[in-house]
Amino acid sequence: QKEVEQDPGPLSVPEGAIVSLNCTYSNSAFQYFMWYRQYSRKGPELLMYTYSSGNKEDGRFTAQVDKSSKYISLFIRDSQPSDSATYLCAVPPPFTGTASKLTFGTGTRLQVTL
Amino acid sequence: DTGVSQNPRHKITKRGQNVTFRCDPISEHNRLYWYRQTLGQGPEFLTYFQNEAQLEKSRLLSDRFSAERPKGSFSTLEIQRTEQGDSAMYLCASSWAGASGNTIYFGEGSWLTVV
Numbered sequence: 001q002k003e004v005e006q007d008p009g010p011l012s013v014p015e016g017a018i019v020s021l022n023c024t025y026s027n028s029a030f031q032y033f034m035w036y037r038q039y040s041r042k043g044p045e046l047l048m049y050t051y052s053s054g055n056k057e058d059g060r061f062t063a064q065v066d067k068s069s070k071y072i073s074l075f076i077r078d079s080q081p082s083d084s085a086t087y088l089c090a091v092p093p094p095f096t097g098t099a100s101k102l103t104f105g106t107g108t109r110l111q112v113t114l
Numbered sequence: 115d116t117g118v119s120q121n122p123r124h125k126i127t128k129r130g131q132n133v134t135f136r137c138d139p140i141s142e143h144n145r146l147y148w149y150r151q152t153l154g155q156g157p158e159f160l161t162y163f164q165n166e167a168q169l170e171k172s173r174l175l176s177d178r179f180s181a182e183r184p185k186g187s188f189s190t191l192e193i194q195r196t197e198q199g200d201s202a203m204y205l206c207a208s209s210w211a212g213a214s215g216n217t218i219y220f221g222e223g224s225w226l227t228v229v
Contacts (some may be wrong), residue, residue: 006156008154034217036220041203041223041225042222042223043118043205043207043220043221043222043223044157044205044220045220046217046218046219049217088156088157090156097211097216098216098217098218099145099209099210099211099216099217099218100209100211100218101147101159101162101170102157102159102218103159104156104157104158105156106154106155106156107154107155107156
């Protein structure tokens, strides 16, 4: 079983829609949960991360962790064409903090159409 | 500071040739990572350094791959006797492992095509 699993999509939504991107993970000891955005032929850039359970909001983006079901989500409100990218969830090893090697999901490709 | 810099950005090479990629991390960062990413997949960890010490290597890193970070600053990733399966984007990343809340920053990647 992979440590982090993610539906590869692609996911196509109209501009203004609410987008839900999801990952599952296998190790209950994971503490930090990261979301990266990757535009075509570019390196990943960190969007946000959460520690343990709960929600974290940053502008139009909300990250949510449900440790009981080992499920992490990223919600994008009022989606824009500029949000079209691949979204990657990632986790560092337990008890190593956020500046450690990451294990990534496969990424979900999102297309926001006009 | 301009972030993590990788060179060359694109490389086309014939099978069997050797290639080398260079990474210049963010200047105050003491950790440097190499990842490989193929189409439709997330980045896969290859190896990482803390200062000049190579602390971990993935099983993905065959003996044709070697990475160095001789002075704890820039790093090189060399692939010997390239194979078509080596075609991928090679990503470098860096971080400061010294305080909580720091995160990893990625470069733009170096694309390798083996023909």
